[in-house]
Amino acid sequence: xxxxxxxxxxxxxxxxxxxxxxxxxxxxxxxxxxxxxxxxxxxxxxxxxxxxxxxxxxxxxxxxxxxxxxxxxxxxxxxxxxxxxxxxxxxxxxxxxxxxxxxxxxxxxxxxxxxxxxxxxxxxxxxxxxxxxxxxxxxxxxxxxxxxxxxxxxxxxxxxxxxxxxxxxxxxxxxxxxxxxxxxxxxxxxxxxxxxxxxxxxxxxxxxxxxxxxxxxxxxxxxxxxxxxxxxxx
Amino acid sequence: xxxxxxxxxxxxxxxxxxxxxxxxxxxxxxxxxxxxxxxxxxxxxxxxxxxxxxxxxxxxxxxxxxxxxxxxxxxxxxxxxxxxxxxxxxxxxxxxxxxxxxxxxxxxxxxxxxxxxxxxxxxxxxxxxxxxxxxxxxxxxxxxxxxxxxxxxxxxxxxxxxxxxxxxxxxxxxxxxxxxxxxxxxxxxxxxxxxxxxxxxxxxxxxxxxxxxxxxxxxxxxxxxxxxxxxxxxxxxxxxxxxxxx
Numbered sequence: 001x002x003x004x005x006x007x008x009x010x011x012x013x014x015x016x017x018x019x020x021x022x023x024x025x026x027x028x029x030x031x032x033x034x035x036x037x038x039x040x041x042x043x044x045x046x047x048x049x050x051x052x053x054x055x056x057x058x059x060x061x062x063x064x065x066x067x068x069x070x071x072x073x074x075x076x077x078x079x080x081x082x083x084x085x086x087x088x089x090x091x092x093x094x095x096x097x098x099x100x101x102x103x104x105x106x107x108x109x110x111x112x113x114x115x116x117x118x119x120x121x122x123x124x125x126x127x128x129x130x131x132x133x134x135x136x137x138x139x140x141x142x143x144x145x146x147x148x149x150x151x152x153x154x155x156x157x158x159x160x161x162x163x164x165x166x167x168x169x170x171x172x173x174x175x176x177x178x179x180x181x182x183x184x185x186x187x188x189x190x191x192x193x194x195x196x197x198x199x200x201x202x203x204x205x206x207x208x209x210x211x212x213x214x215x216x217x218x219x220x221x222x223x224x225x226x227x228x229x230x231x232x233x234x
Numbered sequence: 235x236x237x238x239x240x241x242x243x244x245x246x247x248x249x250x251x252x253x254x255x256x257x258x259x260x261x262x263x264x265x266x267x268x269x270x271x272x273x274x275x276x277x278x279x280x281x282x283x284x285x286x287x288x289x290x291x292x293x294x295x296x297x298x299x300x301x302x303x304x305x306x307x308x309x310x311x312x313x314x315x316x317x318x319x320x321x322x323x324x325x326x327x328x329x330x331x332x333x334x335x336x337x338x339x340x341x342x343x344x345x346x347x348x349x350x351x352x353x354x355x356x357x358x359x360x361x362x363x364x365x366x367x368x369x370x371x372x373x374x375x376x377x378x379x380x381x382x383x384x385x386x387x388x389x390x391x392x393x394x395x396x397x398x399x400x401x402x403x404x405x406x407x408x409x410x411x412x413x414x415x416x417x418x419x420x421x422x423x424x425x426x427x428x429x430x431x432x433x434x435x436x437x438x439x440x441x442x443x444x445x446x447x448x449x450x451x452x453x454x455x456x457x458x459x460x461x462x463x464x465x466x467x468x469x470x471x472x473x474x475x476x477x478x479x480x
Contacts, residue, residue: 137320139282140391141334141381142309151333155324231365232323 017206020194027190028210030104031176034111034186038172041112042119042165049075049116050123051149057124061135061148078117083175086110087182107184111175119168126160127153159230166222170215177211187211248274249285250445256438258293258388261415261422263432263453266442272425275442276391279423280312281305293388310338313382313420317394319374321366321381327353328362331380338385352380356410372403379410383418390414392424396431404428408435 017024049071055061056068078086087110091101094109130153138152154161177188187207195204248271256262264272277283278290281297289298297308321330328349335345353359356376366374375395382390392411396404412435414420426432432439433453440450 131320133316133318133320134322136282137314137316140280140309140312140314141337141385142306143337144303144306147337151336152322155322158324230324232367234367 013202016202020203023190023194024207024210027185027187027207030185030189031173031187033104034108034176034179034184035169035172037105037108038111038115038176039165039169042115042168042172045112046116046119046168047123047161050120051127051153053120053124054127054153057128061145075117075120078113079121083110083114084178084181086114087179091182102183104179104184104186107176107179107182107186111172111179114175115168115172118171119164122164122168123161126157126164129160130156156232159226162222162226162229166219166226169218169222173211173215173218248445249278252442252445252447253288254440254447254450256421256423258421259415259419260437261411261424261435263436263439264423264425264442265427265429265432265439268427269444270442271445272427272442273393276393276423276425279389279391280309280314310334310385311387312389312391313385313387314391315375315378315382315393315395317397319366319371319378321374321377323366326363326365327358327369327377327380330366330377331384334381334384348384349380352383355383356380370403371399372406375399375403375407376410379407379414383414383420386418387420389421389423392422392426394426395424397426397428404431405434411435 053068053071053075056064056071058065058068081089087107090110090113094106095101097109098105100106134152134156135148138148143151176184176186177191179186180189180192187210191204191207191211194200195202195207250271252271252275254275264275266272274283278285279292281290285298289296291297292308292312295308297305300308322333325333331349331352332345335348340348349362350359353362356379358373358376358380361369361373361377366377369377390411395411396407399407408431411422411424415422415435424432424436436453438450438452441448
């Protein structure tokens with residue numbers, strides 16, 4: 001194929017894809033809403049849960065075996081659930097929270113639950129990498145619990161926390177692709193309905209390319225941020 | 235004072251009936267072989283470890299009787315430095331020294347002034363913007379000392395402060411500690427297995443063995459006899475260098 005015909009092909013391709021312009025943008029928007037809410041849930045609820053998990057562990061600052069066992073078990077159960085079953089089982093709770101069990105917002109509820117569980121585990125692991133001695137120094141300076149968390153733990157663990165959130169975000173995107181089952185929409189749902197079920201392979205390929213670009217950019221940004229934030233080694 | 239740790243079914247009496255008085259404004263050394271309980275004894279002084287029985291008094295305040303909030307307040311007047319410095323790696327030297335002031339909610343303007351003051355005192359005013367990873371061991375320990383001084387403590391606890399430093403850097407750090415004691419009147423307690431370092435700056439030294447204080451003596455008046463005994467301890471120490479906690 002010579003150069004002009006490649007350009008001609010691409011031109012035809014984009015003209016073809018363009019007829020779904022509105023649908024594609026709407027799908028991207030839905031994905032961003034679902035993933036955005038999950039990220040918010042991960043940061044505002046998963047981070048505290050992970051911190052409590054860390055603090056309650058054996059040998060840590062607030063060792064508390066019963067609390068640790070309960071939270072640890074809960075996190076494991078949520079993470080081991082087949083995701084689609086979790087979505088179905090959570091329907092009553094979803095209805096309670098957003099008033100309906102169908103649509104993008106409804107889809108964000110089970111996604112957020114998984115987000116909290118999976119990010120809290122990554123938070124716990126990042127915090128475990130902070131040297132215990134630094135926390136001892138913090139106590140010797142008269143730091144309160146909140147001060148130890150915000151001025152020592154999160155500061156030392158910040159690059160690990162960032163990398164964890166990056167990994168989580170990418171898995172939230174992946175989870176969000178099956179949310180068509182409760183009418184959540186999103187890029188994955190679009191690819192299945194238009195690309196797969198209507199045999200429009202061009203559309204399927206196009207959406208997959210979008211997803212690849214999206215995931216690559218997120219990973220690149222996350223890794224870069226984590227590297228810039230880490231001052232612990234020269 | 236007594237302290238023991240339980241590890242599985244093993245029961246270790248780390249501190250066995252220790253009673254120690256340290257005079258205000260002096261430099262007191264605690265020496266002994268690895269596992270003697272030196273570091274635990276030091277950590278009992280600011281109640282990082284709490285005793286099973288007995289009490290800790292600093293400046294007439296009984297630390298072991300305080301609630302957690304009052305204890306945190308009290309710890310602000312007890313600085314502490316460590317063998318491995320224990321700086322926050324993601325904060326600059328400035329940020330590390332400012333930490334105790336931030337914890338005490340000191341206003342920013344006063345904080346900046348105070349950080350500059352103590353950094354100058356330890357001779358590192360040109361390293362404020364460096365991260366710990368960019369500093370040498372001696373410089374890191376100076377930052378740690380500046381951090382411990384930021385809240386103007388009356389007591390400075392030093393856990394093997396020179397044990398991970400080379401001899402030349404060691405004498406520099408000891409000079410700083412001596413200066414702090416002379417000029418600021420800070421009471422200093424040094425735990426170390428390095429005989430020379432301890433003898434170079436301490437007024438009094440206590441020897442610890444297997445959780446007990448075996449004797450306490452004045453460095454200046456110590457006789458040749460006890461020196462020989464100590465030399466023997468020192469050489470035993472040299473055979474098994476103490477890298478972790480005592």
